[in-house]
Amino acid sequence: xxxxxxxxxxxxxxxxxxxxxxxxxxxxxxxxxxxxxxxxxxxxxxxxxxxxxxxxxxxxxxxxxxxxxxxxxxxxxxxxxxxxxxxxxxxxxxxxxxxxxxxxxxxxxxxxxxxxxxxxxxxxxxxxxxxxxxxxxxxxxxxxxxxxxxxxxxxxxxxxxxxxxxxxxxxxxxxxxxxxxxxxxxxxxxxxxxxxxxxxxxxxxxxxxxxxxxxxxxxxxxxxxxxxxxxxxxxxxxxxxxxxxxxxxxxxxxxxxxxxxxxxxxxxxxxxxxxxxxxxxxxxxxxxxxxxxxxxxxxxxxxxxxxxxxxxxxxxxx
Amino acid sequence: xxxxxxxxxxxxxxxxxxxxxxxxxxxxxxxxxxxxxxxxxxxxxxxxxxxxxxxxxxxxxxxxxxxxxxxxxxxxxxxxxxxxxxxxxxxxxxxxxxxxxxxxxxxxxxxxxxxxxxxxxxxxxxxxxxxxxxxxxxxxxxxxxxxxxxxxxxxxxxxxxxxxxxxxxxxxxxxxxxxxxxxxxxxxxxxxxxxxxxxxxxxxxxxxxxxxxxxxxxxxxxxxxxxxxxxxxxxxxxxxxxxxxxxx
Numbered sequence: 001x002x003x004x005x006x007x008x009x010x011x012x013x014x015x016x017x018x019x020x021x022x023x024x025x026x027x028x029x030x031x032x033x034x035x036x037x038x039x040x041x042x043x044x045x046x047x048x049x050x051x052x053x054x055x056x057x058x059x060x061x062x063x064x065x066x067x068x069x070x071x072x073x074x075x076x077x078x079x080x081x082x083x084x085x086x087x088x089x090x091x092x093x094x095x096x097x098x099x100x101x102x103x104x105x106x107x108x109x110x111x112x113x114x115x116x117x118x119x120x121x122x123x124x125x126x127x128x129x130x131x132x133x134x135x136x137x138x139x140x141x142x143x144x145x146x147x148x149x150x151x152x153x154x155x156x157x158x159x160x161x162x163x164x165x166x167x168x169x170x171x172x173x174x175x176x177x178x179x180x181x182x183x184x185x186x187x188x189x190x191x192x193x194x195x196x197x198x199x200x201x202x203x204x205x206x207x208x209x210x211x212x213x214x215x216x217x218x219x220x221x222x223x224x225x226x227x228x229x230x231x232x233x234x235x236x237x238x239x240x241x242x243x244x245x246x247x248x249x250x251x252x253x254x255x256x257x258x259x260x261x262x263x264x265x266x267x268x269x270x271x272x273x274x275x276x277x278x279x280x281x282x283x284x285x286x287x288x289x290x291x292x293x294x295x296x297x298x299x300x301x302x303x304x305x306x307x308x309x310x311x312x313x314x315x316x317x318x
Numbered sequence: 319x320x321x322x323x324x325x326x327x328x329x330x331x332x333x334x335x336x337x338x339x340x341x342x343x344x345x346x347x348x349x350x351x352x353x354x355x356x357x358x359x360x361x362x363x364x365x366x367x368x369x370x371x372x373x374x375x376x377x378x379x380x381x382x383x384x385x386x387x388x389x390x391x392x393x394x395x396x397x398x399x400x401x402x403x404x405x406x407x408x409x410x411x412x413x414x415x416x417x418x419x420x421x422x423x424x425x426x427x428x429x430x431x432x433x434x435x436x437x438x439x440x441x442x443x444x445x446x447x448x449x450x451x452x453x454x455x456x457x458x459x460x461x462x463x464x465x466x467x468x469x470x471x472x473x474x475x476x477x478x479x480x481x482x483x484x485x486x487x488x489x490x491x492x493x494x495x496x497x498x499x500x501x502x503x504x505x506x507x508x509x510x511x512x513x514x515x516x517x518x519x520x521x522x523x524x525x526x527x528x529x530x531x532x533x534x535x536x537x538x539x540x541x542x543x544x545x546x547x548x549x550x551x552x553x554x555x556x557x558x559x560x561x562x563x564x565x566x
Contacts, residue, residue, distance in 0.1 A: 167431055172416075172424030172441065179406045179417050186404035189366060190480065191392035191420045200427055307408065 004144060011147040013263060018154035019215045021255035022161050024239045025248060026208030032245035032307070033169055034201040035181035036094070037102040041209055041236045043109030046116055046228035047085045048078035048210025049217040053129045054122070056218075063129075064122050071135050075214045082210020085112075086203045094198050109233060116225040128224030132217050150219055157215060158252070161208055165248055168204075177201055231286065235262065238289045242296050244303025253305060261288065319344040319488055319519045320396075325364055325374035327357075334360045336543035337374070342488070347510065347520040349534030349551070353564050357543040358523045359401060362490050365521075366398040367391040379487070393420045397481035398490040401523070403473035405480075407466035411457055414465050414476055415448035416441070418484045451479040455509060471502040478509065488519045495526035507533060531555075539563065 023041060030036040052074035054065030069077075093104040116123045123129065135153065140146040168174055179187040180194045188194050217223045235258065243254020265288050269281040296303060320342040327335045335357045342348050350358055363369040365376060367388045376384040383391055406414055422444065423429050424437035452458040455475040460468065468476060474494055481489055494510070495503050507529055514520060514533075524530050530537060530551060537554045539546040541563035547554065554560055 164431060167434065168427055171427075171430040171437060172422045172444075173427045173430060175409070175413055175417050176425055178409055182406040182408055183404050185368070186400070186406065187417075188388040189368065189392065189398055189400075189404075190418045191389045191484065192417075192425075193387065193389045204427070 008144045008147055011144065011151050013259070015147065015151050015154050015219055017256045017259040018151070018158045019212050019219070020236065020239060020259050021158055021252045022154075022212040022215065023209050023236045024243070024251040024255045025158075025161050025165055026205040026212070027236055027240050028205075028245055028248060028251040029165060029169070029177075029201055029208070030205035031240065032247065032251070033174060033181065034177045034198060035098065036198060036202055036205075037098040038105045038202070038205070039102045039233055039237075040089075040105030040107075040109035040112075042228045042230060042232040043105075043112035044082045044086060044206040044209040045213035045216070045232065046109075046112050046225075047082040048213030049223050049228070050116060050123055050129070050213075051081040051210065052078040052214035053132045053217050053223055056133050057129060058131060058133075062121070063124055071133060071218060074218070075211060078210045078214035079207040082213070083203050083207040085210075086206030087199070089206075090199045090202045094202060095195065106230070106233075109228075109230065113225055113228050116228065123225070126225060128222055128227075129217075130222045132221050132223065134218055134221055154215055154219075157211065161211075162248060162252070169248065173197075173200075234286070235259075235289065238293050240303075241293050242303060244305035244307070246307030247303070247305045250303050250305035254303065257304075258289065258292070261292065319346075319379060320365070320521075321375075321377040322365070323375045323377075325361065325376070326372045327360055327364055327369060328372060333372075333543050335364060335371075338540070338543070338545050339374075340538060340545060340548065342519060342521055344519055345514070345517060346535060347514050347522060347533050349530045349537035350521060350523045350540060351525070351530060351537060351554070352540035352546070356540040356563075358540055359492060361540065362398060362492055362521075362523065366396065366490060368398075389420075392484065392486075395485070395487035396490070397484060397486035397488070399474070399477040399481060399492055399494070401492040401496070403470070403477045405465035405468065405473050405476050408464060410461065411452065411463055411465050411468070411476060412445070412448055412461040415452060415479050415483050416444050418480045419444060419447070420484055448479075448483050451482045454482070455479045456505065471498040471506075474498065474506065475502075475509075478506075482513070486518065488521070489513075491520060491522045491524075493523055493525065495524055495529045503529065527555075 023045060027038060027041055030038045055067050055069045055077045056071050056074035057066045058068055059066035089108055093101055096104060117126055136149055137146060140149055176192050176197050179192065180197055184194050239254035239258040240251055242258055244250025262285060265285050269284060270278065273281040323339050325335055325338045326333050338361060352358055364371045367386050371384055375382060378394055378396055383394065423440055430437055449458055449461065452461055455478055457472060457475055457479060465476060494506050498506065510520060510533060522534060534551060536548050537551050538548045539554055539560050546559055546563055547557060
């Protein structure tokens with residue numbers, strides 16, 4: 001067996017795991033630290049992916065956009081637009097109790113996916129957007145070296161997101177979020193304006209999801225509505241639950257672990273099952289993730305890495 | 319300190335709080351007693367803005383406060399504790415207290431990226447103040463423990479420390495003596511008296527008559543949503559209307 005294809009696959013795997021980790025970090029801020037039940041992850045990922053694709057792609061006569069802007073601008077635009085989308089959703093829905101918020105965000109993600117499928121003049125419809133520019137591709141080609149370079153970019157973004165979130169959750173701001181998660185009425189009686197903090201947490205989390213969507217779009221080079229189905233939301237939730245919500249390290253660990261299980265099981269199904277059974281076999285992957293969530297909830301309900309006892313950076317030190 | 323005029327609140331049926339008017343003088347400890355269902359806790363919720371009154375006004379140190387949000391009322395120096403204490407169980411005892419001061423710069427998320435040094439300095443001061451008040455209520459040894467380990471009485475003390483760190487002018491205590499062992503009750507009563515001597519005004523809902531008789535001047539009696547009378551503990555104790563209200 002040659003070593004290069006293996007390494008190449010590994011880089012490919014790590015890029016995806018890193019992108020999922022950014023999404024899981026965003027969800028962890030919302031659910032793990034604030035108790036916001038966002039089941040619309042895929043929708044905000046889609047907003048970011050399409051935003052960056054439209055901003056940076058080459059012009060196309062039949063579609064809006066193709067502004068050909070630098071990729072960095074696309075990524076910032078992805079964050080901005082998913083943030084705006086999150087703000088609109090938050091103003092409308094964030095006062096709902098958690099199970100209703102879940103239903104609402106799920107519905108919004110489905111709506112976003114349907115818009116992506118049907119608004120041909122904006123999103124390219126069912127065929128999506130092709131030829132999304134890949135950074136450094138002129139210099140590095142599309143082989144192993146490029147995969148490695150992109151892995152470096154994803155690692156950089158993941159590192160930045162990690163740093164920014166660790167600063168936030170171990171701060172007085174993060175302390176208020178946790179208080180709201182534990183008892184919103186008590187937090188309000190102690191002078192905290194819960195609605196404002198919930199809004200900030202929701203928007204920041206969704207901006208990370210949008211950024212992750214842009215990372216995905218510029219790695220694969222094309223996006224289509226079927227990339228943003230509810231199964232994506234399910235995967236990110238599985239990552240957070242398995243890794244340990246309320247702990248950023250848990251979110252990242254869960255992303256790599258669940259994505260590894262997903263990839264290995266997918267390859268196994270392709271190898272083992274006859275061609276005619278493969279479509280049905282793919283459902284086994286979902287079953288496997290479901291079983292894994294159930295097992296974790298029974299055996300280790302707080303995830304592999306549970307929440308740390310003290311989070312405020314300044315409270316524990318003498 | 320606090321003036322209430324015609325406070326009224328109904329939940330669909332007959333009013334639970336019905337045209338209640340009173341004045342809390344600065345530096346007093348006022349007792350609020352009455353049979354179960356008289357509307358005492360609802361009155362608290364109205365004063366602390368957990369509920370909006372249907373009608374009536376509230377004036378705190380000259381400013382109208384009815385219709386404000388709970389956080390705005392708290393920022394003006396009016397704090398409350400709960401009948402059943404509500405600590406944040408997964409947070410440490412110290413963090414429970416450090417949460418409470420208003421206007422912390424570190425509560426604006428961007429300051430934690432842009433000026434972490436200022437936040438860290440603020441947190442050190444905050445930590446000292448929190449430890450001071452935990453010392454005051456006798457919980458400083460438990461500072462690093464999650465609040466979930468505290469007993470019922472300790473939770474009441476934690477709630478007290480939590481509001482004290484924000485330096486309120488007026489504190490509403492909802493049954494500070496309920497479900498508390500006699501020695502701990504002595505401690506809580508001592509703390510209230512000490513804080514009052516330092517200038518904090520109190521309004522206390524309480525069924526424990528020892529506490530009411532020892533601490534509260536005056537005492538207000540609420541029955542079926544109305545203020546029945548207000549007077550010294552002795553007057554209240556000997557008033558036939560009060561006996562009738564309790565016995566139904």
